[in-house]
Amino acid sequence: MKNIKIIKSKQDHEQALARLVSLMALDLEPNSPESDELEVLALLIEKYEQETFPIDPPEPIEAIKFRMEQQGLIKKDLIPYIGSAPKVTEVLNGTRNLSLNMIRKLHEGLGISLDVLIKEPAHQQAISSDVNWEAFPITDMRSRGYFDGFSGSARELKEYCAETLTSFISSVPNGFKLAPALLRTSAHLRTNDKETDQYALWAWQIRVLKKAQDVTFATKYVKHTVDLAWMRKLAQLSWSEQGPVLAKEYLNKHGIHLIIEPHLPKTYLDGAVCLAHKGNPVVALTLRHDRLDNFWFSLMHELAHIALHLDKTEQWFLDDLDAQGGDQVEQEADALAQEALIPKEKWNADSIKDATSVRLASSDIGISPCIVAGRARYESGDHKLFGKLFREKVKHNFPL
Template identity: 70%
Template sequence: MGHIKLIKSSQDHEQALARVMTLMDFDPAPDSAESDELDLLAFLIEKYEEEAFPIDSPDPIEAIKFRMEQQGLIKKDLVPYFGSASKVTEVLNGTRSLSLNMIRKLSAGLGISADVLIKEPCAKSAISKEINWDAFPITEMRSRGYFEGFKGSINELKEYSIEKLNQFLTSVPNGFYLKPALLRTTAHLRSNDKEIDSYALWAWQVRVLQKAQLEQLPVKYVKGTVDANWMKKLAQLSWSDQGPKLAKEFLNRHGIHLVIEGHLPKTYLDGAVCICASGNPVVALTLRHDKLDNFWFSLMHELAHIALHLDGTETWYLDNLDAEGGDKVEQEADALAQASLIPSGYFNSLEMQDTSSVRKFASSLSISPCIVAGRVRHELNDHSKFGKAFRDKVSNHF
């Protein structure tokens, strides 16, 4: 038997392969020294190649698709493993993570290794490598309860920040795919010249989806429900002292989530709207300006996006309503929001000089006088108008 050594380099590997070819040409007899040498070299080559050229286990989604093709399965056949047809589509499209329950059922029913199913999908893994984990405002996120169930200190959170942020981002379908680099292609963003903290905005979006996910709505949203007449009916709920709560109930009864989630620093958000995984619209308000008139205008603006623009081609509409003007889309939403609260051509701010005239005009429309006063202040650019009157806070309602 020739001198055999551990294979530690590509040169050693080539020499071992050459020696194997030589031995095979001789066709050594079983139990001979040459046969033993051949077996030993084959073992050493295999071990070296396992370490030098590792073969990744398959992507979990690709493994599921391969098994479907192998067994002639269609999406409908996977419903027992996922729970619903929509979940099957979301998982296969990479927009929903596999739950532990799904993994158990797939492993038992289709014979796919749990080790493969637990693995992070390739697309998510690629996104994960590009994330600046230190850019998340974890101190603020912790204080707001973003890391549900975490009871440790901020130092402990920092120690496990990537793990906790991974859990947070994957707590909702699409959470990972709201990455800031993708924002301009997946969202319509209305902002001013201030630089937005894109990681704070990402965290806020995931938190909104978390809250929506916890709400069970009585019905599915029917496309076309939100229109000008529907919005006017909603506006008349503002006359009640319980207007904001009634608005939430009204939206929920029509298959629309209303989420109240304070803005994170450097996001400059008043509101947003998107479609969640269930197919229901989500209206999110930050109450950044904690006034009743701001609440109603922000709410109507986001609903206007549902009525006019939200058709599935963009994931989110994100709005800083302090940003004047905006593009055509934002101007359309502003116009419909204003008309829903106070009909166009029916309002003259110069006639609203005192609280009495404000109340009388609001009564004629069956809307809150705060809305009328807010419109007067905005049009006259005089935010001191009417003093302390008509400055009701809305946060008390939620």
């Protein structure tokens, strides 16, 4: 073959084209050197042109209109794929974006490539993933305000859910991936023998991360900030009627999020802890038991996970504190939480018999009497102990 070489410049391209034209003008024998040269030149020219003059895929609306022209379709023929005549007009005019459902139907019904129809990364993830979007508890999620501003139908809500969740997850660079397997493997879960709705749990986790992402701290969290002394200082804020609010301010001052997010059905959560995308710890509480003592113990339990475990890993810790015992990790967190609230040397269960002894003990320790009474009830197994005393609620401190 004559002077065959890789095409690297415009001049090389022009020379190769001229040679190709001259070879095509000849009556070449098959398998001759000139015939082989022509095939090689054609491949080299094609490769150069693809790299130098790439052709962008058509816009989705252009592709739809082209397919309509090919198949002799009119607007009403698109109704089965887009949903209604007004929606067809809006899509073709560019005033309505294609939904996931539209994309699927146009691909399956008209054979338009997904690569052409999908422009948004969230759409690409939602369609290509093996997530069962039907499994999310979207009715409960909607009632809890997960989809503020959405006013469409129930069917449209399913699509909106997929797009919203995938869009958020793709924006979080902290390893929270869109993969069902991670529903089981990315978290340390403390639970009773109850059947947990994994998709509801996942939705709650995403909601917590989204709330954390919407808040920026001036202070960066410093690893190992949380220790027993730090937690005891925090516990002393419980003496104030504004203790829960002061606790949030205290955590925020040290670069730690405190997110209050009610649990979804079949998740049985009291609290959780994880890392936000900027490395700040996130403590999330559900307040499913609306009691001050439960708030303080749940908070301290999650902070204990930060002190003992989270600084060493990026996984989630999800806690149903009604679950007794737990593994070593949970026992360690329980022990540190108890010690932060009530030091061992200050606790004498036998002396806590009435309201007066509760108040004396809480004054000596420097914490809310609700915490002392709550521990006495827990250890005695008598949840009617002290009657209606020391049963302050906490949710009113965190209006949602």
